[in-house]
Amino acid sequence: xxxxxxxxxxxxxxxxxxxxxxxxxxxxxxxxxxxxxxxxxxxxxxxxxxxxxxxxxxxxxxxxxxxxxxxxxxxxxxxxxxxxxxxxxxxxxxxxxxxxxxxxxxxxxxxxxxxxxxxxxxxxxxxxxxxxxxxxxxxxxxxxxxxxxxx
Numbered sequence: 361x362x363x364x365x366x367x368x369x370x371x372x373x374x375x376x377x378x379x380x381x382x383x384x385x386x387x388x389x390x391x392x393x394x395x396x397x398x399x400x401x402x403x404x405x406x407x408x409x410x411x412x413x414x415x416x417x418x419x420x421x422x423x424x425x426x427x428x429x430x431x432x433x434x435x436x437x438x439x440x441x442x443x444x445x446x447x448x449x450x451x452x453x454x455x456x457x458x459x460x461x462x463x464x465x466x467x468x469x470x471x472x473x474x475x476x477x478x479x480x481x482x483x484x485x486x487x488x489x490x491x492x493x494x495x496x497x498x499x500x501x502x503x504x505x506x507x508x509x510x511x
Contacts, residue, residue: 395462397467397478397479398459399475400474401414401458403469403473405454405457406444407442407444408442411441412440412470413468413469414442414470415433415436416443416466416467417429417433417446417464418448418455418464418465419445419463419464420448420463421447421448421449426447426464429483430464432483433445433466433488436488448460465479466478468491
């Protein structure tokens with residue numbers, strides 16, 4: 361009986377040691393992906409490719425915030441600024457091409473398609489308008505107003 365208890369104790373100790381070693385060998389949990397704003401657009405993918413500036417709002421029909429951002433962005437539309445909403449349900453290929461994983465995503469690109477400013481998620485209209493002003497006329501907006509810059 362004592363031999364069985366000793367053997368049981370050894371088995372339990374070995375099980376704890378194995379569990380300890382296996383737990384230490386487990387990889388760390390993966391970090392969460394960070395969503396990225398595209399740095400370049402092919403202007404021919406969008407309407408009004410000839411305008412000097414392009415504002416693209418990537419949206420989804422199931423996103424309540426997207427409609428708000430698209431409405432705020434539409435005010436930027438002018439002779440020099442084209443604003444286009446790209447909804448996932450209508451243009452999934454563009455979302456895939458530009459690796460859009462979160463909506464709303466808003467980008468401001470120059471005539472070459474270089475994205476100078478970008479936003480993820482909800483935003484204030486003032487921040488968006490200040491960003492467009494800064495794109496069009498660098499240095500026109502005080503640093504305190506351009507907190508959502510995209511390098």
